Amino acid sequence: MKIHNFSAGPCILPQEVFTKTAEAVLNFNNSGLSILEISHRSKDFVAVMEEARDLALELLNLKGKGYQALFLQGGASMEFLRIPYNFLKQNGKAAYLDTGTWANNAIKEAKAFGETLVIASSKEANYSFIPKDYSIPTDVDYFHCTSNNTIYGTQIKEFKSSSVPLICDMSSDIFSRTLDFSKFDVIYAGAQKNMGPAGVTLVVIKEELLGKTNRAIPNILNYQVHIAKESMYNTPAVSAIYTSLLTLQWLKKLGGVQAIESKNQAKADLLYQEIDRNPLFKGTAAVEDRSNMNATFLLQNDAAHKEQFDALWKAAGISGINGHRSVGGYRASMYNALPIESVQVLVDVMKELEKKLK
Numbered sequence: 001m002k003i004h005n006f007s008a009g010p011c012i013l014p015q016e017v018f019t020k021t022a023e024a025v026l027n028f029n030n031s032g033l034s035i036l037e038i039s040h041r042s043k044d045f046v047a048v049m050e051e052a053r054d055l056a057l058e059l060l061n062l063k064g065k066g067y068q069a070l071f072l073q074g075g076a077s078m079e080f081l082r083i084p085y086n087f088l089k090q091n092g093k094a095a096y097l098d099t100g101t102w103a104n105n106a107i108k109e110a111k112a113f114g115e116t117l118v119i120a121s122s123k124e125a126n127y128s129f130i131p132k133d134y135s136i137p138t139d140v141d142y143f144h145c146t147s148n149n150t151i152y153g154t155q156i157k158e159f160k161s162s163s164v165p166l167i168c169d170m171s172s173d174i175f176s177r178t179l180d181f182s183k184f185d186v187i188y189a190g191a192q193k194n195m196g197p198a199g200v201t202l203v204v205i206k207e208e209l210l211g212k213t214n215r216a217i218p219n220i221l222n223y224q225v226h227i228a229k230e231s232m233y234n235t236p237a238v239s240a241i242y243t244s245l246l247t248l249q250w251l252k253k254l255g256g257v258q259a260i261e262s263k264n265q266a267k268a269d270l271l272y273q274e275i276d277r278n279p280l281f282k283g284t285a286a287v288e289d290r291s292n293m294n295a296t297f298l299l300q301n302d303a304a305h306k307e308q309f310d311a312l313w314k315a316a317g318i319s320g321i322n323g324h325r326s327v328g329g330y331r332a333s334m335y336n337a338l339p340i341e342s343v344q345v346l347v348d349v350m351k352e353l354e355k356k357l358k
């Protein structure tokens with residue numbers, strides 16, 4: 001049976017990426033060697049790294065604009081730490097927007113370094129909306145936000161402009177929609193949603209901002225070191241980067257971020273229309289802030305209908321729609337590689353539940 005994978009990450013990737021990865025595990029580039037055994041210094045892998053760094057910038061429309069792309073390890077969580085190390089000056093201040101668990105984790109790491117201002121938060125409302133009524137202080141070293149809140153199903157639609165560097169965790173919506181990416185000074189994203197398998201993080205940095213903290217930075221945490229070593233300061237996640245490259249190539253072939261954006265919009269519209277129409281369900285995020293990647297919703301009457309709904313979606317081959325363990329309910333993650341047919345299957349199951357209960 002076909003499985004419809006709505007998992008929040010690691011998640012579905014394009015079928016052709018799975019096939020090409022499988023081929024490379026057996027014989028990479030006709031070298032007779034597996035992608036799992038080749039040296040990261042081999043000519044073939046150096047070419048993979050170069051193309052992946054280049055293509056990431058190309059798809060974000062940042063090529064030739066003073067940015068560097070790195071493929072690092074430690075997950076997006078490591079960047080929560082690397083960001084203040086590289087950008088928060090001694091005796092400086094940073095401003096953060098608190099929109100969910102991951103934003104909060106980033107704040108905790110920054111607090112260990114210096115003055116960290118939380119300039120707005122929706123924590124009191126269980127992170128069900130994106131705060132908008134705030135201004136970014138002009139005397140901070142940077143402003144940090146999270147573009148898409150994977151757990152709560154909210155997404156920033158408008159990014160405020162300011163005179164301070166803008167740093168954004170785009171882990172769960174990178175390459176999913178068009179934005180003026182040149183507004184951002186640092187963009188980072190764990191690969192395991194729209195870019196590839198777990199094990200690698202894309203970090204895109206406007207190079208001119210580096211080297212200004214007068215802080216001693218350990219090499220492994222120092223973006224300048226990673227740039228100087230062309231993202232090979234230490235052994236990179238070879239196979240994860242290769243699969244990420246295949247996914248980026250797939251996206252380019254499809255027409256890039258603009259092309260996938262309209263597909264993602266169609267998927268989100270289809271599901272949210274059903275959540276709003278069907279009297280058995282309700283969405284949990286403020287309508288204007290709803291994420292096109294992660295739709296969070298509840299059964300109006302969990303006790304009465306959960307067992308039946310769960311049995312129906314499982315029978316339809318749906319996987320991975322339980323909400324995050326910290327919030328419960330349901331969460332349908334509709335990343336780039338999820339076909340609209342899978343969303344239609346979920347919508348049909350929601351309609352079927354309604355019919356059965358009539």
Ligand code: PMP
Nearest residue numbers: 075076077102150169171172190
């Ligand atoms: N930021 C966001 C928005 C996320 O969704 C996640 C993980 N799902 C993280 C950060 C943490 O990423 P990692 O597990 O790669 O450290």
